[in-house]
Amino acid sequence: MPAVCQTHKIQVMSISQLDRETIFDPKKRKFPEFSLTRLLGTVFDPTEGCRICILTDLQDTSLMKNFAFLQADGHAVQKKAHEKFYLGLKNGVLDELGMSGGEMFAFKASGGSNLDLTDPCWDAEGNELSLDRDIYTKYDIVLCISDFSATAPLTAKCKDFGFRGATLHGVNDIILASGLSVDYNVVSADTENVRLAMSGADEIEIDFALDDGQTLTITILLGKQLAQKSHGLSQGDEPDVANLPAGEVYYVPIDAHGQFPMVYADGTLGLMEVKDRDIIHATLISGNQSTIDEQNARLEDDPMTGTLGELGFGTQVLPVSGADIQDEKILGTCHIATGRDDHLGGDIEPGMFKKHENSTHDDILFAPHKNPGIDLAQVRMKRGDQHEILIEHYRPSEYLLKALGVD
Numbered sequence: 165m166p167a168v169c170q171t172h173k174i175q176v177m178s179i180s181q182l183d184r185e186t187i188f189d190p191k192k193r194k195f196p197e198f199s200l201t202r203l204l205g206t207v208f209d210p211t212e213g214c215r216i217c218i219l220t221d222l223q224d225t226s227l228m229k230n231f232a233f234l235q236a237d238g239h240a241v242q243k244k245a246h247e248k249f250y251l252g253l254k255n256g257v258l259d260e261l262g263m264s265g266g267e268m269f270a271f272k273a274s275g276g277s278n279l280d281l282t283d284p285c286w287d288a289e290g291n292e293l294s295l296d297r298d299i300y301t302k303y304d305i306v307l308c309i310s311d312f313s314a315t316a317p318l319t320a321k322c323k324d325f326g327f328r329g330a331t332l333h334g335v336n337d338i339i340l341a342s343g344l345s346v347d348y349n350v351v352s353a354d355t356e357n358v359r360l361a362m363s364g365a366d367e368i369e370i371d372f373a374l375d376d377g378q379t380l381t382i383t384i385l386l387g388k389q390l391a392q393k394s395h396g397l398s399q400g401d402e403p404d405v406a407n408l409p410a411g412e413v414y415y416v417p418i419d420a421h422g423q424f425p426m427v428y429a430d431g432t433l434g435l436m437e438v439k440d441r442d443i444i445h446a447t448l449i450s451g452n453q454s455t456i457d458e459q460n461a462r463l464e465d466d467p468m469t470g471t472l473g474e475l476g477f478g479t480q481v482l483p484v485s486g487a488d489i490q491d492e493k494i495l496g497t498c499h500i501a502t503g504r505d506d507h508l509g510g511d512i513e514p515g516m517f518k519k520h521e522n523s524t525h526d527d528i529l530f531a532p533h534k535n536p537g538i539d540l541a542q543v544r545m546k547r548g549d550q551h552e553i554l555i556e557h558y559r560p561s562e563y564l565l566k567a568l569g570v571d
Contacts, residue, residue, distance in 0.1 A: 200257045216263050476499045
């Protein structure tokens with residue numbers, strides 16, 4: 165039997181054990197030192213006898229040979245994958261957890277969030293291999309540490325080939341020191357408490373207060389569906405892919421109407437008009453009209469790009485990392501996603517888009533650091549005769565705090 169690393173046993177507090185000051189100011193929270201043994205041992209327990217590998221994405225896949233990307237400019241995520249995961253596995257974690265393998269492979273970067281992956285991949289000797297033939301069939305656990313999220317395509321592949329895995333796109337030092345240093349058994353329990361408090365909702369209403377005095381409201385209809393959770397555990401033998409950092413409760417919208425704001429990459433602020441679950445038109449609030457024109461042209465050319473595919477809520481107390489993969493998991497934030505949602509149990513699949521490159525899943529995160537000119541004024545849930553406030557001004561409501569066991 166492998167030796168059990170003591171870092172696997174570190175106590176990590178649940179939200180109920182944190183004081184309110186820390187809950188409302190996550191920068192004050194203290195985390196244990198990152199431990200790859202603890203992370204993999206918790207997320208994938210049991211690991212004994214499992215064969216594990218690491219996948220990453222590269223625009224220039226020739227840089228995988230002899231890990232040439234380590235000497236190239238950029239490639240921050242790929243370098244973290246090599247330093248913290250590849251070398252971590254090779255330098256003792258494989259033995260500690262009774263696993264084998266540990267190889268690292270690169271595939272061509274997809275260029276978009278959750279786009280399907282092309283099949284060729286390359287090993288550290290520069291040999292071209294096949295994801296389907298040489299990776300998914302030969303490894304029990306697949307870690308994808310990449311620039312672009314691969315959760316949707318790997319969720320589909322794990323069902324076809326029977327592996328377990330995790331996607332960790334955008335990993336940085338803050339994420340390693342916080343969102344990946346927690347105990348995911350604790351995160352799972354906290355997330356389940358929030359899920360139960362929100363499950364079976366008829367609809368969610370969200371008010372967005374803008375700096376110019378406008379208040380925009382969107383109503384998202386949920387049809388009493390059971391809320392789902394991204395809780396970080398992929399234990400047992402069932403094929404599954406976790407998204408790390410985790411800590412999220414989410415729904416697949418069945419309908420939506422109203423308006424919501426969106427901040428584009430260039431800082432432009434637009435108003436999204438929603439009808440029958442689709443963004444039908446964008447209007448400029450501030451910034452560049454050309455950005456809005458491009459959005460409207462895309463909606464007209466391929467309307468599926470504006471279909472709402474997810475409504476999600478963070479459930480962890482975490483510091484802002486600058487990467488949405490962690491920041492959308494922060495308690496008090498929410499996000500609306502457009503595009504494919506088949507990996508979430510939804511009905512929007514890649515084949516429904518006019519162009520393959522449009523079949524992304526794109527999260528629109530509402531958090532203070534992300535859009536300082538937008539206040540998440542109030543989020544309300546209707547569940548039968550029960551009406552509850554969930555969030556006010558980016559803070560969890562008393563209803564959610566009570567669900568989490570906070571005094």
